[in-house]
Amino acid sequence: METTFLSSGKSTSGEISTGEDFHKPVLLSETIDWVKSKGEGFYLDGTVGGGGHSKLLLDTCKGCRVIAVDRDPQALSIAKTTLESYGDRVIFVHARFDQALDQFSLQGPLSGAFLDLGVSSRQLDDDERGFTFRKNVNLDMRMDCANSDHPTAAQILNEAPEEKLENIFRDYGEEPRARKLAHGIVSRRQKNPFLTSDDLVAILYKTFKRTPKTQEKARIFQALRICINDELGCLSRGLKRIRMDLDSGASFAVITYHSLEDRIVKHSFREWSQSCICPPKIPICSCRGEPLGHVPLVRGVKPSDDEIQENSRARSARLRIWRKA
Numbered sequence: 112m113e114t115t116f117l118s119s120g121k122s123t124s125g126e127i128s129t130g131e132d133f134h135k136p137v138l139l140s141e142t143i144d145w146v147k148s149k150g151e152g153f154y155l156d157g158t159v160g161g162g163g164h165s166k167l168l169l170d171t172c173k174g175c176r177v178i179a180v181d182r183d184p185q186a187l188s189i190a191k192t193t194l195e196s197y198g199d200r201v202i203f204v205h206a207r208f209d210q211a212l213d214q215f216s217l218q219g220p221l222s223g224a225f226l227d228l229g230v231s232s233r234q235l236d237d238d239e240r241g242f243t244f245r246k247n248v249n250l251d252m253r254m255d256c257a258n259s260d261h262p263t264a265a266q267i268l269n270e271a272p273e274e275k276l277e278n279i280f281r282d283y284g285e286e287p288r289a290r291k292l293a294h295g296i297v298s299r300r301q302k303n304p305f306l307t308s309d310d311l312v313a314i315l316y317k318t319f320k321r322t323p324k325t326q327e328k329a330r331i332f333q334a335l336r337i338c339i340n341d342e343l344g345c346l347s348r349g350l351k352r353i354r355m356d357l358d359s360g361a362s363f364a365v366i367t368y369h370s371l372e373d374r375i376v377k378h379s380f381r382e383w384s385q386s387c388i389c390p391p392k393i394p395i396c397s398c399r400g401e402p403l404g405h406v407p408l409v410r411g412v413k414p415s416d417d418e419i420q421e422n423s424r425a426r427s428a429r430l431r432i433w434r435k436a
């Protein structure tokens with residue numbers, strides 16, 4: 112699995128950010144060029160973050176309006192500042208993208224939709240949010256930081272059964288020493304509960320019997336983040352839910368940052384583009400019998416070398432497009 116990790120930045124907690132210093136949008140013009148092909152109408156930005164992608168859409172497609180969704184209330188309030196000048200062309204919704212479209216009634220189908228998955232640079236760089244393995248950072252990692260029902264990373268490490276921890280590190284982090292790591296966590300927490308990033312890094316050190324590499328730390332921290340925020344579940348449910356509201360000819364663009372996400376998007380788009388999805392042994396087709404749309408670019412779009420040089424976050428990105436019939 113490819114892992115996203117940024118060159119470590121200092122905490123930006125408490126700073127006032129504009130959309131631009133919040134996050135540098137990845138595959139910006141490529142995404143919006145594909146998405147806006149239908150012209151005017153409502154578009155869903157399911158992961159508005161700093162609002163970079165929405166801003167370009169609003170600037171280059173005058174008749175369009177955007178439903179700007181984010182599950183992180185802090186991100187949404189920054190998007191509101193970035194996109195303030197567009198007035199009622201933007202509707203802000205604090206929700207997960209798999210639930211957002213059920214929160215209000217749309218006046219018509221969507222002309223397009225896009226998702227730019229994962230977390231933003233600002234979330235990663237803000238030590239208060241606990242997404243990073245930098246020193247002495249609280250183990251939080253909840254995207255929806257206002258929702259106290261969601262367990263934090265510390266709670267998972269201190270309370271989850273050993274088997275669950277093993278599954279998290281194996282399934283989401285592709286960590287070959289997942290069992291040993293989970294065992295080490297459970298043995299340690301009885302005496303010393305997990306509080307900060309240093310505690311988790313110390314267990315990695317003990318498990319690997321050496322200093323963990325940056326990429327290894329990134330994989331383990333990312334695995335916890337994926338679990339805590341149910342990122343893959345949201346993606347699977349969200350893709351289907353958003354597809355239902357797309358207009359004929361509308362494009363759906365998704366930018367992924369690691370292979371587990373990309374696999375879900377690739378398989379969904381491929382399956383929706385097949386004429387028959389009956390199991391091979393069924394003699395007569397009993398499914399929908401026709402494709403719901405098509406994939407215009409089989410391999411998707413990867414960032415150029417120049418973009419990767421300018422923005423290390425782009426390194427693992429891939430854009431996939433699906434167009435509804």
Ligand SMILES: C[S@@+](CC[C@H](N)C(=O)[O-])C[C@H]1O[C@@H](n2cnc3c(N)ncnc32)[C@H](O)[C@@H]1O
Binds near residue numbers: 160165181228229
């Ligand atoms: C990579 S950033 C998006 C950056 C944005 N495209 C821009 O131009 O600034 C991802 C954002 O999606 C949000 N997010 C991630 N998963 C989400 C979900 N399931 N539902 C809603 N928002 C989500 C995160 O909180 C974060 O703000």
